[in-house]
Amino acid sequence: xxxxxxDILNSRSANCIGKKKAMCEENYKEILEFxxxxxxxxxxxxxxxxxxxxxxxxxNRRTGFIGFIVCFNSLxxxxxxxxxxxxxxxxxxxxxxxxxxELFFGNVRSLGGFNNNPTARQFQSAYKKLVIRINNIPxxxxxxxxxxxxxxxxxxxxxxxxxxxNNTCSLIDTDLNGETxxxxxxxxxxxxxxxxxxxxxxxxxxxxxxxxxxxxVVHKLMSSLKCETCIxxxxxxxxxxxxxxxxxxxNQGGKKGxxxxxxxxxxxxxxxxxxxxxxxxxxxxxxNTLLVQSKVLSNFLHNTHIFTSLNIxxxxxxxxLSDHAILLIKSISxxxxxxxxxxxxxxxxxxxxxxxxxxxxxxxxxx
Numbered sequence: 001x002x003x004x005x006x007d008i009l010n011s012r013s014a015n016c017i018g019k020k021k022a023m024c025e026e027n028y029k030e031i032l033e034f035x036x037x038x039x040x041x042x043x044x045x046x047x048x049x050x051x052x053x054x055x056x057x058x059x060n061r062r063t064g065f066i067g068f069i070v071c072f073n074s075l076x077x078x079x080x081x082x083x084x085x086x087x088x089x090x091x092x093x094x095x096x097x098x099x100x101x102e103l104f105f106g107n108v109r110s111l112g113g114f115n116n117n118p119t120a121r122q123f124q125s126a127y128k129k130l131v132i133r134i135n136n137i138p139x140x141x142x143x144x145x146x147x148x149x150x151x152x153x154x155x156x157x158x159x160x161x162x163x164x165x166n167n168t169c170s171l172i173d174t175d176l177n178g179e180t181x182x183x184x185x186x187x188x189x190x191x192x193x194x195x196x197x198x199x200x201x202x203x204x205x206x207x208x209x210x211x212x213x214x215x216x217v218v219h220k221l222m223s224s225l226k227c228e229t230c231i232x233x234x235x236x237x238x239x240x241x242x243x244x245x246x247x248x249x250x251n252q253g254g255k256k257g258x259x260x261x262x263x264x265x266x267x268x269x270x271x272x273x274x275x276x277x278x279x280x281x282x283x284x285x286x287x288n289t290l291l292v293q294s295k296v297l298s299n300f301l302h303n304t305h306i307f308t309s310l311n312i313x314x315x316x317x318x319x320x321l322s323d324h325a326i327l328l329i330k331s332i333s334x335x336x337x338x339x340x341x342x343x344x345x346x347x348x349x350x351x352x353x354x355x356x357x358x359x360x361x362x363x364x365x366x367x
Contacts, residue, residue, distance in 0.1 A: 208246035
């Protein structure tokens, strides 16, 4: 009975079955019946004290049993206030347990030499280190509880979203030596297709160039991503729509195995990133890439039509901070931004070579 009760109170996913499934409309009736049954079971338990058997709820050991009943009563109230009113589809009860604050304070104590009575200044220093992640704080198994899963605390971090996707992905592709592949580290050495004429409006030609660059963005991400589901969402399923496009024209004479056709979602993100970059005048002054990424992401927070192919995959994420769809938007935007800025810097620092100029002049004259 208690094992099943702990499974309900530690539910971590809506895709599980049985008692480990997160509380929702489907299993509420089963949870309600179990809550009533275990409450009656605890009320009937007795413990021997002073040669007499007394109910466990009236004994000196009543705290844990009363807490168990309180947890199930709170669980039922959460359903009536959040799920029954359609505010949430389900509740992962492990997310609201006390384990996380226990683990957090364990990390705070570890930063002070396991001092269980830090001063205000010591706590402030430890808290800042945890928030900005100066060093990686391990989870200790010697405290009051052990972590059942990794749940991030909201913190300031410039962590690469691709690394977050790979860390939360169970499918890890390795080469024959057991090491992750690192391909596509150099940019395509091609003509200057990036430069656009207008600053705020897109011509058809400009949109075709963005689609062309989006294909290379997908190429860059495919070389570092390990999640097969995310990789599939980056590639277009219908290549017939590119028959009259610039990327198809370039692909016809390709000698490196062909170009990659990006999906509609990738193209949409790249077009929005290009519009925001133009407002920042990235060709003439420095640009805060994190600010551009945040502006792009804010346009898709309430957009349910972006990466619809990942709707089921998103429910498998353990934390809102590891949502693969959000991380893909950040990855695409940051990769596109870095590509454009690097190209702009390269053009500014490029000095014409007299040797190359005379060489071309000689070749074109046929001498």
